[in-house]
Amino acid sequence: MGFKNKMLNSVNWIFPVCILVSLVIVWEVLVRVVNVPSWQLPPPSAILDELIASKDLLLAHTLVTLKEIGVGFSVALVTGLTLAAGIAYSRILERSVYPIIIASQTIPIIAIAPLLLIWVGYGLTPKVIIVALICFYPIAVNTVDGLKSIDPDMISMFRTLGASRFQVFARLQVPNSLPFMFSGIKIGISVSVIAAVIGEWVGGSEGLGYLITYSQPLFLTARVFAAIFLLSVMGVLLFVLGVWIEHLTMPWYFNAKRSNAMEIL
């Protein structure tokens, strides 16, 4: 069982890494063989050079973007979970607020970004708001689903134990919603990086998104790629962080999943 377990884990890692490495090699070879000019498509080695040469500049902009994501995501988490709890607990909120939240997703947030500049200026605030607006939705909607998808027999069981409405909420609905909540968080993390870049594109003087729009007209293509690379790494690392917290929070969930997977094998 331990062996199969290890096999599964290593298979998860080996294949994507192999594919990625071979793509990078193909890219390097093709650019050199076909002799593509570096301002059009720099080879991976040139991007690596740029990462090293401009590391201070890149780091400074990375930290700005990371801050926008960190603050924006935290705002989304707090408001998303609070509203989800309210919607699951109160029928009035469910009937009034929930449809509005869902309908709000039809508004293209990229389109309101310029408005935010008019209202709150060019600093950190508009980026935080955009990140928060985009991350809020998957967190809130998934958590509402989790809070509400309860086996009615479970609720009966709680009631026969004498549980109050709040006890059902705190001891049944909240723990039950955790896997759903983490799904929402993971989706939120994945889109948070894009959201921060959008915010910087629309107006700003800092951050990796800004660095891309600044470098592109100067044909600093390797730097554009370096920024894109850092954004991807940031996205992956934030996602891994989310998964790590998820595992710490719900060991029972992953144990159950693993033993089910083993039975199938």
Next chain:
Amino acid sequence: MAAPPKINVKCLNKTYPINGKSEGILEDIDFFVRQGEFVSIIGASGCGKSTFLNILAGLEPHDSGLIEFDGISADARLGKVGYMQQKDLLLPWRTVLDNAILGLQITGVARKRARIDALDLIHQFGLLGFENQYPHALSGGMRQRAAFLRTMLLDQSIILLDEPFGALDALTKLNMQEWLMDVCLNMNKTAVLVTHDIDEAILLSDRVYLLTSRPGRNALILDVELERPRNYGMVTGTMFAELKKQLMHPLWDQIGAG
């Protein structure tokens, strides 16, 4: 003067609105259980026996009729009556021990205190060594015993059992039936079992109520005077066969007529 029965039900009626019409589910049910007795309710599917348990548990209202516990009208029954379902309904995020203490925690007992109480009984419930396991790691029988422990730990003298062995394999079921008789005796519980397993009903019960199919009415009340302690060997005895015959005939008629 004799003590009033633990549970006394008189002339209980229950209807459900189905397609705009109110359809009878239970009609004029009379039912009683004395302190410490084990009583079963048996009937074809849809005879309303589970609804009857839900009403006794306080989960559903009834239309008319009298429900008394210890001779006193029992209006607020939720939380006062133990209730076991076919599904174990263990919380996957709690260990066996923490699942067992759920009811105690709900009634306000501190976790530490509740755990001590539960550990006292963990051996009797066959869960020794498994108290820190999560439910998914347990067999069906063990999960059901953990659910029993959660129900029995509360200071509820009445236990309602809605086909609690229905999802278990035959051998586990036999084991559990004998075990349950012991537990109810030791813990001085009064039990009402709903089942459609005739052997189970006779083996466990002091009295069996047979209901007609929809609407459910009292069809037959059978006193089971097999001596206690009982064991599964009695199932092949002549007295058991005689009792079984008495229950089978009306039940077969029901199914035939339905």
